[in-house]
Amino acid sequence: MKFNLLTTSVIASFVLFSASCSNKSGSESNSTDSTSTESTTSTDQGSATDVKKYDMKSAIVTYSTEVMGMKNSQMLYFDDYGAKERTEAIMEMEMMGIKTRTVTVSLTKDGYKYDYELENMTNNENKLKKEIKKSKAIVNASADMSKMAATMSDDMKKQYEYKEEGTETVAGVTGTKFSMKIGKAKFTGVLYKKVMIKTDMEMMKIIAQKFEENVSVPSDKFELPKDYTIIEVQ
Numbered sequence: 001m002k003f004n005l006l007t008t009s010v011i012a013s014f015v016l017f018s019a020s021c022s023n024k025s026g027s028e029s030n031s032t033d034s035t036s037t038e039s040t041t042s043t044d045q046g047s048a049t050d051v052k053k054y055d056m057k058s059a060i061v062t063y064s065t066e067v068m069g070m071k072n073s074q075m076l077y078f079d080d081y082g083a084k085e086r087t088e089a090i091m092e093m094e095m096m097g098i099k100t101r102t103v104t105v106s107l108t109k110d111g112y113k114y115d116y117e118l119e120n121m122t123n124n125e126n127k128l129k130k131e132i133k134k135s136k137a138i139v140n141a142s143a144d145m146s147k148m149a150a151t152m153s154d155d156m157k158k159q160y161e162y163k164e165e166g167t168e169t170v171a172g173v174t175g176t177k178f179s180m181k182i183g184k185a186k187f188t189g190v191l192y193k194k195v196m197i198k199t200d201m202e203m204m205k206i207i208a209q210k211f212e213e214n215v216s217v218p219s220d221k222f223e224l225p226k227d228y229t230i231i232e233v234q
Contacts, residue, residue: 053082055193058217061171062210065089068203076195077221084109084222088118099123109222113137116228130228161186170197171208 061076070093078085085108092101103119116132152162165177168190175192182201190198197208224230 053085054078054195055081056195057081057214059195060210060212060215060217061195061197061208063206064209065207066205074206077217079217079222082108086221107222107224108137111137114224114230116225118225130225132224132228132230133233134230135233168198171211173197173208173211173213 058079059076063074063076065072065074070091072089072091074090075088076085077088087106089104090102091104093099099122101119101121102117104117105115107114107116113135114132115135116130117128120126120128152160156162160180160182162180163178165179165188167174168177169175170190170192173192175190175195175197177188177190179186179188181187185202188198188200189196192211195211196206197211199206
């Protein structure tokens with residue numbers, strides 16, 4: 001049994017995109033075979049090189065994660081205002097005598113996104129596939145609370161039960177707190193300079209434990225493993 005861990009940036013983009021685009025939609029379809037093809041359509045988005053994703057040049061953020069009661073960890077590294085970004089998620093679980101450990105990486109640079117595994121163990125059996133899926137990077141042009149609120153009509157705010165809830169300090173930095181409904185689930189988030197530092201949703205919590213702002217990020221964090229096969233997806 002395997003769960004896909006949503007990164008904080010994906011969640012932020014989803015919430016903001018849903019709130020500001022009530023009459024627009026994106027769709028994605030995947031097929032997994034020897035050629036591994038994917039297709040994605042998006043609205044009001046641009047390539048990673050077109051926009052500054054974050055309001056700071058660089059950061060290293062350490063998160064604790066809890067998904068369906070399972071506690072794990074996640075790291076976020078970015079430089080050049082998010083043009084180079086690496087999310088690394090570590091997930092360990094044990095269910096019905098089966099122990100698994102996975103380490104997954106999502107790396108964005110030069111306008112492309114690379115997804116791959118560093119570890120994939122099940123009961124000490126190595127199931128790692130040394131493959132990298134390469135696709136065009138798509139970045140939401142505005143993960144900004146003020147712009148989000150400006151684009152939402154009163155009817156939309158009522159529909160999503162959107163509320164501004166002041167500020168909250170997480171991992172030593174103070175961000176903007178808000179809440180809204182996605183379907184029947186309540187979503188609470190805290191944003192600091194466009195970085196999601198806290199996510200609280202039904203069965204899922206992602207909370208920053210350490211926030212290092214405008215630091216020197218090791219260059220090897222943005223390098224791809226050399227012994228992997230790159231698979232182009234569209």
